[in-house]
Amino acid sequence: MDRPQALETASRDALAAALGMLAPLLGERLSTAMPVRDQHGQDASYLPAVPPDAVAYPVDVDEVVFILKTCHTHRVPVIPFGTGTSCEGHVAALHGGICLDMSRMNAIEPASVADMTCRVGPGVTRKTLNAWLRDSGLFFPVDPGADASIGGMISTRASGTNAVRYGTMADHVVSLDVVLADGTQVRTASLARKSAAGYNLNQLMIGAEGTLGVIVSATLRLHPIPEAVETALIAFPSSATAIDCAIAIMGSGLPVARIEYLDDVQIRAVESYSKLGLSAGDTLIVECSGDPDTVSRQMAWITELAADFAPRTVTTAQSLEDRNRIWQARHDAWWAAIALRPGAKGIPTDSCVPVSRLAEAVEAARTDCADLGLTAPICGHVGDGNFHLCVVFDPDNDLEARNVETLLERLSRRAIALGGTITGEHGIGYGKRSYLAEEHGIAGLRTMAAVKRALDPRNIMNPGKIIAPGDLPPFD
Numbered sequence: 001m002d003r004p005q006a007l008e009t010a011s012r013d014a015l016a017a018a019l020g021m022l023a024p025l026l027g028e029r030l031s032t033a034m035p036v037r038d039q040h041g042q043d044a045s046y047l048p049a050v051p052p053d054a055v056a057y058p059v060d061v062d063e064v065v066f067i068l069k070t071c072h073t074h075r076v077p078v079i080p081f082g083t084g085t086s087c088e089g090h091v092a093a094l095h096g097g098i099c100l101d102m103s104r105m106n107a108i109e110p111a112s113v114a115d116m117t118c119r120v121g122p123g124v125t126r127k128t129l130n131a132w133l134r135d136s137g138l139f140f141p142v143d144p145g146a147d148a149s150i151g152g153m154i155s156t157r158a159s160g161t162n163a164v165r166y167g168t169m170a171d172h173v174v175s176l177d178v179v180l181a182d183g184t185q186v187r188t189a190s191l192a193r194k195s196a197a198g199y200n201l202n203q204l205m206i207g208a209e210g211t212l213g214v215i216v217s218a219t220l221r222l223h224p225i226p227e228a229v230e231t232a233l234i235a236f237p238s239s240a241t242a243i244d245c246a247i248a249i250m251g252s253g254l255p256v257a258r259i260e261y262l263d264d265v266q267i268r269a270v271e272s273y274s275k276l277g278l279s280a281g282d283t284l285i286v287e288c289s290g291d292p293d294t295v296s297r298q299m300a301w302i303t304e305l306a307a308d309f310a311p312r313t314v315t316t317a318q319s320l321e322d323r324n325r326i327w328q329a330r331h332d333a334w335w336a337a338i339a340l341r342p343g344a345k346g347i348p349t350d351s352c353v354p355v356s357r358l359a360e361a362v363e364a365a366r367t368d369c370a371d372l373g374l375t376a377p378i379c380g381h382v383g384d385g386n387f388h389l390c391v392v393f394d395p396d397n398d399l400e401a402r403n404v405e406t407l408l409e410r411l412s413r414r415a416i417a418l419g420g421t422i423t424g425e426h427g428i429g430y431g432k433r434s435y436l437a438e439e440h441g442i443a444g445l446r447t448m449a450a451v452k453r454a455l456d457p458r459n460i461m462n463p464g465k466i467i468a469p470g471d472l473p474p475f476d
Contacts, residue, residue: 014074015053015096021070022056022098029057029104040079040099043086044146046347046395047431052079052093059104061179061216068214069183071098071460078181079462080210082152083125085144087348088429090156090209094464100214102151111136111222117174117191119219122151129220138222141166144425145331151215157207159425161330164250164383165257165289168425170206172221178205178213181456191219204451209427210462212455226289229257230299231323235281235312239263239366239378242282243359245309246382249286250355252305254298258287259383260330263366266337266377266390270329273336278329279313284382285326330379337377337390347391349408351415352424355385361418362387368410372403386424413438428466436466 041051077097105121143160188201380387
């Protein structure tokens, strides 16, 4: 992909000057090798890879400060990078520059059991963090599926299967340390459980996708590991009955931990791929956690409530082995979808609507796929109205590629029309940038642009993401 010309790319002389200043500090941790650059210009999206001019691997805050001061002086773009699992082109170096791979800033400080918090570096992955926490009796519940980095999860405001009970990334950040575009260090909040002191800088940085600064540490909220867990796999004859059941469960007041939906196409794909012995049908995975007696009562109520919606099958699991088999169906969804058409490309996309409009949104998406002749299994976190399509297509087929664009446009505009959002947890990047004004209005977009202008006056922080070039006032 050619870099867009709407914003001026860093000049060769400026880039050379910046690299010349960084090389003595970073040594082998500054790479211009093409394979390294290619790896850091591509995320999990279908969007074309756009490699940076160089990749830097800082190991501490002082190095990040020096890198940003240098890049700010020479007007060289900076693109923070976690693990590359984002889905909307967040890491593409649209205007060249230096990618900051934060993987080596991966320290974990001892958890405070009393405060139920832990301070970590941005390069720590969620699985590594939970393995570290296991002996403390605490865990970090945000699970987007991929073993993403904490810095990346904060930057994209990640969510996942546990959001119904525990909330999203926005609910689990106590405080952040951030380095701004000019190298200024900012702490966004104290360690108090609540505050009414000034603007909420924490929430400003959560979901900023690296466009306002670089996260260099995070203090996270943790939760006790539940004593007991039970999971139910419930298959229904239609998407409407499955989603109506999910809405009824949510409306019952039961504190379910997770409630996931896989449509019949997705279930059949998973069964073909993983051979788990799953029954066909639109399916819910419902999980409860807590003390054993409470969990047992809750699961009994859920199976009784599900009976009102004429399920085809109901299976419950208490042992870790049996529960893992059920959850494998959800965790294998992406790979199973891709396997439906070997050699094809997959597009992971999401939208989120009020739970009351979810059945309507899902059914309309299925109709769109049928009308456009596209294969797109559906799964999602139906407890909060968020659903995903994995569109499987041949990018070399022009008609199919155009139909995919039509589908993505319909999904985004329908979500807005139903009172929802174009993305529940994937973020904007540049993949969904064109729909942001429709959701927030011109005034909302201009407000975001003003914040960007104030914190990044030279527009070096991941330029071209979230805010389109035309949305920005002139930069210094």
